[in-house]
Each structure stands twice: as structure tokens, then as C-alpha cells.
Amino acid sequence: MKKEIENNFELYDFLPIGICIIDESYEIKYWNKRLASWTGLEKDESEGKNLLELYPNLSKPAFKMRIDLMFEGHPPTYFSSLLHKYFLPVKVSENELQVQSTTLISIPKKNSTKNLVLISIENETNLHQRFQKYKQMKNKATTELNKRVEAEKRINEYVKQLEETNASKDKFFSIIAHDLKSPFSGFLNLTKILSEQLNFMTINEISEMSSALKESANTLFKLLENLLEWSRIQRGLIKHKPEKLSLNYIAKNNIDIQYETAKQKKIEILNKINEDIEVYADVSMVNTILRNLLSNAVKFSFEDGFVEIEAITKDDFAVVSVKDSGIVIPKDKLDKIFNIGESYTNPGTSGEPSTGLGLVLCKEFVQLNGGRISVNSTEGSGSIFTFTLPLSSEH
């Protein structure tokens, strides 16, 4: 029997795959040279021996159940390297075994109801190693690529920051050059007239001129105040010190500041904020926000108009809105109104000067307190500036 098989299968000795033939008792009938070189078991050491005794791993049901079926003439059976790693444990190094895929084929045996089983083993170790190497290379390349994308993203952020800094600088110079210089020139002219013509002026003329001087000085002071605060933000000098604040109380104080100006334009300011609403924010920043928004609302409202300030609470935030009855902000300017360098400037309804710096400050301070600011402006209804402030230290 053994001779007959050798004669039939001796060509298998020259194949690059491991071939073994067993009978129904698992006796090895044929063992090709490739298997001998892989396992170190020569033909005469393996043929005639029991395969299960040499390789006990094959007694596991996942193998044996399927091998047993092959003696009954079952269709070809395949064992993949993923599900089994190997069929015969063959060392390729101290800690590594061959990765194998194996096919079993049932071969009818003369004068027997039971078939022989041909076991064909392919060594996939090199393929597996090459794939793992390729995978490592791919992972390395992906990591490198991600790093470069990340670096590019950071560079773009720096460029954007630089552009913003540059715009801030331009705005600063523009304010110094124009917005501060013009009212100062007016102020200087008034003082010049006053000092040179005082002896020729009536009491009424002197009184009118000193009122004009006071208004001019107020405007300049407000501008200087905003300019200094903004410059302190830019230099990182402003520290955020949040505390519990009564919104109604702060609104009331800021309404008082605007009272005289509003009275002159016959504008009514209504404080509709519930006395119970408390926010967790920096008091001087909230003052600056409300001072600027109320000042703008009065500045851009028409005579006999009104300004309303109200607040609701929603999702752990107070939503504060300042509504005026004034001129409409063009739609294309709405999203630029809070940005330095792009901010929209327009004189008030009585020709009051405006730099747009106040809204830039408002945005900076709202954000420093963890809130958001937005504006809505429609024809006939005026503008509504809405900002949020956290109700507690959780945010």
C-alpha cells in the first residue's frame, strides 16, 4: 500500500507545499519532503505513525470532526489561517509558528469503503509578514500625514491670528488717527475760541460753549475708556473674576448713566429684567457690555423712541436682549459688526460719533464670560442685541 502511494504521489516531493496522506485510522501513508524539512520529521520517522499522536492539536473537534468526514468522501475542506493559524505547528523562529492554510481532499481507496485523505498545507508566513510590514508602513505614513495635516491646520490658525492682530493694529491706528483726532480738534478749537474771545462773549454764549465742551469731553472720555479697555484685553491684562450678580441691579445702574442723553432725545429706557435673575460673571465686564449696548441703543434710536432691556433664563444661561427703535443695520453688515477690522460704523440719529469699538469689546467680554452675542435688525422694528451669561459657575 505504502509503495503504491509513493509511486502515485512522489511528484509531490518537488512541490513547495506540504503534502501528507492519511487513512481512516489517521496512519500517515505519505509525507512529502517539504513537510520533512518544515517539521524535521523525515519520511521514515513519520510514515506509519499516527498523525493525532504526532500532532495532538488535530484531536480538537474543530479539526477532527471535519477530518473524520473526509474518510466518508466529503467534499474538499479548507482550513484558513485566520480561523486556525496553523494545521501542523511548525516553528519558524524561537517564538513564532508558521501561518498556514490547509486543504483536505478525499481520495477513494481501492477495495475499501473508506477514503484516504490528502492534506495539502500552504505556508503563508512570508505573505503574512509582508502584509504586517506593509500595514506598519501604511500606519506610519498615515501618522506622518496626520501630523502634517495637523501642522498645516496650526499654521493656518497662526496666520488667521496674525491677520486678526494686524487688523486690530490697523483699527487702533485708525481710531487714533481719525476717531480720536477729530473730536479732539473740535475740542481744541472750542477751547481756543473760549480763551481768545472770552472778553467779547455774552454769558449765554459762554454757557452754550461750555455745554458743548462738556459733551465733547464726555464723548472723548467714553472713547478713551473703551480704547484703554480694549488695549488691556489685547495685552492680556484683564483678569476674569466671576461672581454672583443681580442683572436687574447692573442694568439699572447703566440705565442711570444713559438717562441724561436719553432724556435729551426723548427716549424712554425700560428695564424689564426680573429682579430674581442672577448671573455668574465679571461685574466690570458686564457693566462695559450693558453700558455700550444701552449707549448704542440710545444713539441709534430716533427721538420719542424707546429702548427695552429684558432677560429670560434658558438651559443654565440668562439670555439678555437690548432692543432699540432705531435705524436698521444692513443685512450684509450683521455678521461683521462684532469683528475688529471689519466693524460697521455709522453716526447716531443726532449725528453722534461712533467707532464700532464698543461692540468689539462687548463680544470679547461676553465670550470671556462663557456666553455668546448676536444681533437681529429689521425694518420698522429696530435692532435687538442678544447675549447670554451663565447662571452658575458650572459653565
Place this chain on the structure above:
Amino acid sequence: MRMNIELTEMQIDIIKELMNVGVNESTNILSQILNTEIELNIPKITFCQSDELMDELTLLGSEELTAVNMKYKGEFSGTSQLVFSQESANKIVEIFSLQMLDNDDIEENKSGAMIEIGNIVLNAVLAEFSNFFKDEFEFYIPDFYENYKSEFYRSIDDYSDNIILLGRTIFSINQFDITGDIIIFMKIESFNTFIELINKYIKEIQE
């Protein structure tokens, strides 16, 4: 060549039963590999022709399909296939590997693992047919198609005179239900032989 495939309820029941017995045989082996209970069920079988096959396969719900292909030869001859959507094939490979695999590992091992799973299921179904018809089938080693749809469209003419038996198969593994199709292609002569053998069996049990 179009053919009117009309089978009686009895004929359909017997073929469905044959396929279910076959897939149940394969669950023992699959459960041993997975070391957990696995159930296979074929709730519905359909006969169609090659131009209708893709409509049936679109029910697997995927742009691209994978297939394990195994030829057989006997009293009736043809090709058997186990077809899955790409996503289901990836899921099955991951479940059977008993480990978390990334996409690269799945790609490396998909062909081998799917051939083995397809081989186990198709062997069991065809062995059941072979026993039932008391016929010694000759089987070929299985192979694997990654882009089965395109492969099938390219060779659709070769199957124009084939009748296709399609059994929608549900693999229930742990909490997952994965659907695939067992497809058996038969030439018209083979199909006629197949139906004759079924009729012969019906006659035997009715006598």
C-alpha cells in the same frame, strides 16, 4: 432561453427541507470553531434565471457583494455559491476570528476565512443533496470573489441557460443576525434531472 419555473408546494417544501438539514449539519462545525452556539436557517427559497438574480440579491442591501464559489459534478451538475454583502462578510470574518480586527486585518484574511466558512456551509448542503439522491458528487476546491456583482455581470451570458436555486440564509451568532444567500446554479438539463429526482421521492413517500 426563458423557462417557466413552476413548482408545487410539495416540491418547494422538500427542497427547502433538504437545504435546512444541510445548513443545520454545518452549524456543529461552525459552533466548534466559534466555541459558541450558532444557528442557520433558510426561511425562503426561490427559483429564478440569471437576469433576475441581481434583483433577488439587491435584497442583501449592498452596493457590492462577496461570494464563495464551489463547483460540483454528479447526476446533476453546476456551481454552488454563498453570497454576502461586503459589510456582512466583514462582520462574519470579525466574529469568526474571535478578536477585534482593523480594516487591514480583515482585508488580509477575508478571502481565506470566507472560503472556509463558505466551504463548511456549501459542503454540508451539497453533501445532503448527494445523500438524498444517493449520488456520489465530485466536488471542486472553493474560490472567493471580492466583487461578485461585476464578476457575475461579466459572465452573465454563461449562465443564460441556468436555473438558479436561491436560499436566503440567516446566520444567528450571539446577538447578531447576518443574512446571506446560498445559490445553486444548474443547467436546464440538470434542473430537469433534479426535479425528476424530487418527484421520484414524492412518489416513494406517497406510495
